[in-house]
Amino acid sequence: MTKHGLIVSLSGPSGVGKGTILAKVREDFPDSKSSVSVTTRSPREGEEEGVAYYFRSKEQFKQMLSDGEIIEYDEYVGNYYGTPAAPLKEMSASGSDVLLDLTIAGSLALKEKFDEAVTIFILPPSFEELEGRLKGRGTETEEVVAKRMAQAKGEILRANEFDYVVVNDDLETAASKIEAIIEAERCRYERNIGIEKKSSWA
Ligand code: 5GP
Numbered sequence: 001m002t003k004h005g006l007i008v009s010l011s012g013p014s015g016v017g018k019g020t021i022l023a024k025v026r027e028d029f030p031d032s033k034s035s036v037s038v039t040t041r042s043p044r045e046g047e048e049e050g051v052a053y054y055f056r057s058k059e060q061f062k063q064m065l066s067d068g069e070i071i072e073y074d075e076y077v078g079n080y081y082g083t084p085a086a087p088l089k090e091m092s093a094s095g096s097d098v099l100l101d102l103t104i105a106g107s108l109a110l111k112e113k114f115d116e117a118v119t120i121f122i123l124p125p126s127f128e129e130l131e132g133r134l135k136g137r138g139t140e141t142e143e144v145v146a147k148r149m150a151q152a153k154g155e156i157l158r159a160n161e162f163d164y165v166v167v168n169d170d171l172e173t174a175a176s177k178i179e180a181i182i183e184a185e186r187c188r189y190e191r192n193i194g195i196e197k198k199s200s201w202a
Contacts, residue, residue: 003192005033005096006185007088007114009107010178012122013152015134017168021122022101024175029182033096035088038064041079054084072102072109083110097182104155107162118185120178121162125169127153 012018026032038054040061049055056064061080064070073082083100091098102110107119124130130152134145159165164181168174185191 002093002095004116005092005094005098006182007092007098007100007110007117008120008178008182008185009100009102009110009117010120010122011102011104011107011162012168013104013124013130013155014148015130015137015152016122016124017133017171017174018101018122020171021168021175021178022099024171025178025182026099028175028179029097029099031096033091033098035083035091035098035100037081037083038070039079039081041077041081071113072106074103074106074109076103081106097186104158108158111163118164118181119162120164120166120181121159122174123156123159123165123167124152125167 010018010022026034036050036052036054038056038061040056040058041053043049043052043055047053047055058080061070061073061082064084065073065082069085070082071085071088073080075081081103083102083106088098100107100110104121107117107121110117111119124133127149131145131149134140134148140148166174166177166181
């Protein structure tokens with residue numbers, strides 16, 4: 001019997017460095033898979049359909065939702081983002097670990113539907129650091145930075161609803177903590193012994 005792969009979801013406030021950490025973990029775990037989300041936002045330059053995202057209209061997205069094709073979704077800056085259910089189930093059932101980059105509400109919604117999902121919250125080392133990073137990007141106006149900071153303060157209060165919390169004070173350290181979490185989750189007793197834990201896939 002093939003062991004199911006892990007479904008690991010990372011979230012954190014905007015500017016926390018989630019993308020960079022995930023890229024490092026993916027590099028260190030080349031067998032892990034990514035899920036391609038569906039979004040209603042427009043493609044950015046260089047983003048390919050079916051690679052970066054599946055780009056759909058709001059009507060198409062709503063249809064997919066009502067057809068039960070999306071396991072979790074959220075609205076972010078005026079657009080919908082959702083994880084297609086079928087490919088996620090297939091990748092996990094074939095034994096691949098799947099790493100997801102979701103909004104905070106998205107990770108929590110996924111966990112609600114699928115209790116075995118492993119949710120990780122990335123925290124900034126401090127608010128000052130986060131503000132510095134948002135400003136350092138140079139792409140956001142002061143007003144946007146202030147809005148993102150206010151939002152981050154609210155979001156960080158939800159960290160306690162996650163399975164794990166990792167502080168991103170240093171990329172290498174944060175990535176290796178996430179890798180340690182993944183290794184530990186792979187070793188969980190019920191994932192290795194033939195005891196049938198109630199599966200949400202059933
Ligand atoms: P971007 O527009 O920059 O590609 O993504 C914006 C945010 O959407 C990212 O922070 C990412 O975490 C989140 N996101 C991407 N795909 C999904 C998804 O399928 N579900 C949820 N809940 N969030 C997503």
